Amino acid sequence: PDVDNNGFISKDELTALFRAANLPLPGYRVREIIQELTKTSDQLTLDEFTQIVHGLKSSEVAKTFRKAINKKEGIFHVAGTSEQSGTQHSYSEEEKVAFVNWINKALEKDEDCKHVLPMDPNSDDLFTAMGDGIVFCKMINLSVPDTIDERTINKKKLTPFTIQENLNLALNSSSAIGCHVVNIGAEDIKEGRQHLVLGLLWQVIKIGLFADIELSKNEALAALLRDGESLEDLMKLSPEELLLRWANYHLEAAGAGKINNFSSDIKDSKAYYNLLNQVAPKGDEEGIPPIAIDMSGLREKEDVKRAECMLDQADRLGARQFVMPTDVVRGNPKLNLAFVANLFNKYPALKKPENQDFDWSSIEGETREERTFRNWMNSLGVNPRVNHLYADIDDALVIFQLYEKIKVPVDWDRVNKPPYPKLGSNMKKLENCNYAVKLGKDEAKFSLVGIAGQDLNAGNRTLTLALLWQLMRRYTLNILEDLGDGQKVTDDTIVSWVNDTLTHAEKPKISSFKWSPNTVSEVSFIDLSGPLYCI
Numbered sequence: 001p002d003v004d005n006n007g008f009i010s011k012d013e014l015t016a017l018f019r020a021a022n023l024p025l026p027g028y029r030v031r032e033i034i035q036e037l038t039k040t041s042d043q044l045t046l047d048e049f050t051q052i053v054h055g056l057k058s059s060e061v062a063k064t065f066r067k068a069i070n071k072k073e074g075i076f077h078v079a080g081t082s083e084q085s086g087t088q089h090s091y092s093e094e095e096k097v098a099f100v101n102w103i104n105k106a107l108e109k110d111e112d113c114k115h116v117l118p119m120d121p122n123s124d125d126l127f128t129a130m131g132d133g134i135v136f137c138k139m140i141n142l143s144v145p146d147t148i149d150e151r152t153i154n155k156k157k158l159t160p161f162t163i164q165e166n167l168n169l170a171l172n173s174s175s176a177i178g179c180h181v182v183n184i185g186a187e188d189i190k191e192g193r194q195h196l197v198l199g200l201l202w203q204v205i206k207i208g209l210f211a212d213i214e215l216s217k218n219e220a221l222a223a224l225l226r227d228g229e230s231l232e233d234l235m236k237l238s239p240e241e242l243l244l245r246w247a248n249y250h251l252e253a254a255g256a257g258k259i260n261n262f263s264s265d266i267k268d269s270k271a272y273y274n275l276l277n278q279v280a281p282k283g284d285e286e287g288i289p290p291i292a293i294d295m296s297g298l299r300e301k302e303d304v305k306r307a308e309c310m311l312d313q314a315d316r317l318g319a320r321q322f323v324m325p326t327d328v329v330r331g332n333p334k335l336n337l338a339f340v341a342n343l344f345n346k347y348p349a350l351k352k353p354e355n356q357d358f359d360w361s362s363i364e365g366e367t368r369e370e371r372t373f374r375n376w377m378n379s380l381g382v383n384p385r386v387n388h389l390y391a392d393i394d395d396a397l398v399i400f401q402l403y404e405k406i407k408v409p410v411d412w413d414r415v416n417k418p419p420y421p422k423l424g425s426n427m428k429k430l431e432n433c434n435y436a437v438k439l440g441k442d443e444a445k446f447s448l449v450g451i452a453g454q455d456l457n458a459g460n461r462t463l464t465l466a467l468l469w470q471l472m473r474r475y476t477l478n479i480l481e482d483l484g485d486g487q488k489v490t491d492d493t494i495v496s497w498v499n500d501t502l503t504h505a506e507k508p509k510i511s512s513f514k515w516s517p518n519t520v521s522e523v524s525f526i527d528l529s530g531p532l533y534c535i
């Protein structure tokens with residue numbers, strides 16, 4: 001769309017874009033959208049813009065937008081439903097049982113879920129219960145509080161239409177919190193396609209379990225630092241890595257052997273026994289009575305028996321979740337990871353190191369914008385998952401995947417792939433970053449003035465965001481193009497729509513559009529009070 005490649009979208013370019021997009025938005029509906037988005041201030045922030053991408057969180061807006069685009073597929077779920085009818089997919093019975101128990105407990109007291117809870121873990125209740133979207137929405141809200149305004153969930157006198165709305169809300173919100181939801185549609189959930197429901201549910205649950213396993217949320221994690229490491233090194237670890245390190249920290253204190261994974265290495269329950277024993281409250285904290293772990297089960301000869309005894313002890317800590325004895329013995333990696341994460345959340349048993357002058361200023365939590373970008377990437381299913389925006393894209397592998405999402409061809413033969421050699425690994429990453437910048441300039445025609453591979457590699461916030469912003473914008477515009485069918489929109493429609501909106505908001509009228517993307521870092525908003533405007 002940025003035809004003259006000056007980094008701005010001029011009125012003509014935008015018009016051309018809308019033509020190309022065939023965007024059938026009647027004026028009044030678009031007006032409603034803009035009104036909603038600009039309710040709180042006269043600036044349309046990047047965040048607000050990204051709400052559009054995230055399928056419009058506010059259901060009121062979403063409703064009008066949905067009607068407006070008059071299409072079954074959504075902003076995010078362009079790929080539509082996944083199933084060719086007739087395909088059979090297997091799913092894990094153990095996972096189903098684990099998730100059912102987890103949900104039963106989590107939503108036990110929720111009045112809105114009384115109609116389907118508690119579910120029987122040994123039946124197909126789960127798939128029926130998820131079908132109206134309520135439990136799904138609740139679980140999302142639980143994983144990332146405030147994702148869904150509960151008043152927007154339809155709860156009473158459900159009809160196929162209101163159920164559809166709930167499911168859309170659940171799907172949109174799942175992508176907004178970083179779930180990979182491409183290829184899942186409302187139909188899939190309504191009809192209880194087991195492997196898809198379980199897959200999405202696991203993502204939602206995992207995001208909730210991992211939410212606080214993060215240095216910026218829990219400074220006591222600094223206790224896991226090893227000699228010669230900085231806080232930043234620690235921050236780069238994924239939640240899985242941190243959990244493993246946490247477990248080994250306690251195992252070492254117990255004088256027990258290290259583990260390398262939560263699968264084969266925990267099968268005999270011995271590591272778990274030691275872990276429980278270490279983290280159980282010792283009575284040295286006021287108001288928390290000690291719980292002495294009974295280790296006698298270690299003497300059991302049979303693995304399953306031992307696992308059963310171990311889980312009885314976990315139960316005393318209120319942490320017997322996700323695994324059955326057989327899941328421990330078989331080393332089910334997913335369920336054991338969840339078990340350990342839950343244990344961590346309940347009893348981290350870490351003390352923030354005293355008398356160490358760490359530079360905590362380098363450990364800022366992420367900004368809303370950064371989180372938006374990160375969730376956006378993850379919702380597209382990039383691999384590896386991005387846990388830390390800058391550190392996890394320092395080899396540009398994720399950027400290349402995003403280029404492919406916006407139809408910029410990547411020559412994968414040119415790309416260095418992990419594992420990188422110990423020596424000179426950064427050189428390999430830097431080469432990738434240089435190529436990523438080149439693709440942006442030459443192929444995507446982005447405005448990347450003053451941005452070099454080095455900046456991505458070193459995680460320069462400002463410059464990295466400038467690239468990501470353009471990637472996300474292009475992605476959004478492409479989607480709008482894909483969505484387009486039905487009535488055409490002319491210049492006048494757009495201009496008068498904006499005029500009307502601004503009149504409504506008592507703002508100066510406008511006669512042209514401008515959009516400045518490459519200044520996103522300093523000016524991360526599009527000023528509606530001046531002659532800047534953006535959809």
Ligand SMILES: *[C@@H]1O[C@H](CO)[C@@H](O)[C@H](O)[C@H]1NC(C)=O
Pocket residue numbers: 055056057058059062063065066067072073074075076077165166168169172
């Ligand atoms: C969710 O997104 C779809 C597009 O995926 C949109 O049509 C729908 O209106 C949205 N629903 C809600 C409730 O946000």
Ligand SMILES: *[C@@H]1O[C@H](CO)[C@@H](O)[C@H](O)[C@H]1NC(C)=O
Pocket residue numbers: 110138141142145146147148149150
């Ligand atoms: C959902 O989020 C809202 C706002 O944070 C909160 O009031 C509500 O209790 C949450 N619901 C659940 C089930 O966590």
Ligand SMILES: *[C@@H]1O[C@H](CO)[C@@H](O)[C@H](O)[C@H]1NC(C)=O
Pocket residue numbers: 259260261263264265
């Ligand atoms: C777990 O780690 C052990 C070594 O401690 C290794 O032998 C085993 O193959 C690993 N299992 C998995 C599933 O990665």
Ligand SMILES: *[C@@H]1O[C@H](CO)[C@@H](O)[C@H](O)[C@H]1NC(C)=O
Pocket residue numbers: 450455460461462463
């Ligand atoms: C990031 O790049 C900008 C522009 O080159 C520069 O001004 C800034 O100092 C850099 N930031 C860091 C942390 O290097």
Ligand SMILES: *[C@@H]1O[C@H](CO)[C@@H](O)[C@H](O)[C@H]1NC(C)=O
Pocket residue numbers: 492493495496499509510511
């Ligand atoms: C929008 O407002 C400008 C400035 O008042 C005016 O020149 C233009 O004709 C209006 N356009 C439409 C389509 O209403």
